[in-house]
Structures are given as structure tokens and as C-alpha cells.
Amino acid sequence: DVKVTQSSRYLVKRTGEKVFLECVQDMDHENMFWYRQDPGLGLRLIYFSYDVKMKEKGDIPEGYSVSREKKERFSLILESASTNQTSMYLCASSPQLGNQPQHFGDGTRLSIL
Amino acid sequence: RKEVEQDPGPFNVPEGATVAFNCTYSNSASQSFFWYRQDCRKEPKLLMSVYSSGNEDGRFTAQLNRASQYISLLIRDSKLSDSATYLCAGDKAAGNKLTFGGGTRVLVKP
Numbered sequence: 001d002v003k004v005t006q007s008s009r010y011l012v013k014r015t016g017e018k019v020f021l022e023c024v025q026d027m028d029h030e031n032m033f034w035y036r037q038d039p040g041l042g043l044r045l046i047y048f049s050y051d052v053k054m055k056e057k058g059d060i061p062e063g064y065s066v067s068r069e070k071k072e073r074f075s076l077i078l079e080s081a082s083t084n085q086t087s088m089y090l091c092a093s094s095p096q097l098g099n100q101p102q103h104f105g106d107g108t109r110l111s112i113l
Numbered sequence: 114r115k116e117v118e119q120d121p122g123p124f125n126v127p128e129g130a131t132v133a134f135n136c137t138y139s140n141s142a143s144q145s146f147f148w149y150r151q152d153c154r155k156e157p158k159l160l161m162s163v164y165s166s167g168n169e170d171g172r173f174t175a176q177l178n179r180a181s182q183y184i185s186l187l188i189r190d191s192k193l194s195d196s197a198t199y200l201c202a203g204d205k206a207a208g209n210k211l212t213f214g215g216g217t218r219v220l221v222k223p
Contacts, residue, residue: 031209042215043157043200050209058210090156099145099164099204102211104156 003027004105006091012111019078021108023091030096032074034058034066036087037107043090049074050096081112114139117203119214126191126221133187134217136201143203146184148175151198151216160199161186191221 007022025032033048035058045058049068063085067075074093078085088109092102118137126132138146145164149157161168163184167176174187184203188195198216205212 033210040215043213045210048210088154094209096209098209100209101147101159101162102202103159106156107154109154 004091004093004103006089006105006108008108009106010109010111012113013078013081014113015081015083017078017081017112019081019110019112021076021078021089021091021110023074023076023093023105024072025074025091025093025103025105026072027093027095027103028071029093030071031094031102032068033092033094033102034064034074034076035090035092036060036085037090038087046076083112086110086112115214116140116212117201117214119199119201119217121215122218122220124217124219126188126195126219128191128193128221128223130191131187131189132191132219133185134199134219135183135185136214136217137183138201138203138212139182140203140205140212141179141182143205145204146175146177147202147211148173148184148186149200149202149213151200153198157200188219191219193221193223195219196221 034046047066091105094102148160151157172189201214202211
């Protein structure tokens with residue numbers, strides 16, 4: 001079974017803080033993704049990476065950056081957290097071979113106060 | 114128009130009944146589709162992959178209609194534990210990214 005692990009289930013931070021969300025997968029997948037999920041807006045792609053040190057912007061990259069130094073780890077960084085970044089953050093991974101499903105971590109519920 | 118659209122529901126289903134709901138997509142180049150199940154405040158979990166005309170797994174059947182650009186999910190003999198939100202996803206023209214629908218909520222009641 002694919003295992004995608006996110007570092008925190010719940011996180012509370014303050015406005016202006018730099019926030020790091022970590023994701024690790026154990027299936028040697030090339031592709032990794034960061035989404036946020038909000039009521040009424042569904043899943044929205046923030047960034048994705050198809051290889052080490054490679055990254056591409058998703059649909060809503062503003063206010064976020066990412067890091068992929070190792071194949072198994074994909075980090076999402078909120079440079080200066082704002083209250084509108086309060087959300088459920090989901091990491092996913094998939095193999096390089098196309099047409100494959102993504103497998104999700106159990107999510108981080110982030111609150112910015 | 115959203116790339117992938119779903120009726121948000123909720124679909125209220127008596128236990129033991131059959132329920133079916135659709136997901137429409139606008140990208141005619143999409144090759145692969147996926148149904149995920151998401152419980153409240155949990156992550157989406159893969160339920161089924163659909164690459165050709167359809168797929169079946171136990172009580173769950175997915176049908177793909179490329180001419181009309183929709184995928185359906187049918188649940189037979191509904192269980193209380195089937196209550197969840199069902200997300201549909203389609204690939205972006207055989208790429209690695211997926212586009213997700215907003216989900217259909219299903220409530221199975223005794």
C-alpha cells in the first residue's frame with residue numbers, strides 16, 4: 001500500500017509566521033502534489049513536482065513556495081501566513097507513468113490566527 | 114464552466130437501495146478518471162480507476178460515456194458505511210495532474 005505521511009494533523013500558527021508543511025511518501029513516486037481544500041471550492045492544486053528539485057505552479061500558488069530536495073519529501077512553505085490560508089492541506093503522490101491515480105496523505109488542518 | 118462538475122447532493126438513500134450519480138467533464142482529451150471516497154475531515158481515498166468504458170468492484174460500478182462526457186458511479190445494496198462524499202477526478206490530457214470535481218455527498222439512512 002502507498003503510504004503518504006504528512007507531518008502534522010492539526011497546526012495553529014499566527015499571521016506573519018513562516019509555516020512549513022512536510023510530506024513524505026514511501027513508494028518511490030516521481031510526482032508529488034500539494035492541494036488545499038475549502039468548503040464550496042473543492043480541491044485546488046497549489047504546486048506540484050515531477051522530480052527532485054523540479055516544481056511547477058498549480059492553480060493557486062500565490063503566497064506559497066515548495067521544496068523537493070529528496071525524492072520522497074515534498075515541503076510546502078507559507079512565506080508569511082495570512083488568515084485566508086486557513087484550510088485543509090493535502091499532499092498526494094503518483095508514479096511517473098501517466099494515467100495513474102494520486103494517493104493522499106491524511107491532511108493537515110491549518111489554522112492561522 | 115468547471116472542468117469537472119458534480120451534483121453536490123446530498124443524495125439521501127435508504128439502506129439497501131441503489132444510488133447512482135454522475136460526473137461531467139469538459140476536457141475531451143482526458144483519458145483516465147478516478148472515483149475517490151472522502152469521509153468528513155479525512156483525506157480522499159481511491160475507490161476506483163476508470164480507463165475504458167467502465168469498471169466494477171463489488172457493489173460499486175463506474176461507467177464512462179465518452180460521447181456525452183460523463184462518468185457515473187452506481188452503488189448497489191447501500192450500507193450505512195457508504196455515507197461519504199464521492200469525488201470524481203479526470204486527468205489533464207494524459208498528464209500527471211488531475212482535476213477534481215467538488216464532490217457528491219451521499220447519506221445512507223436506516
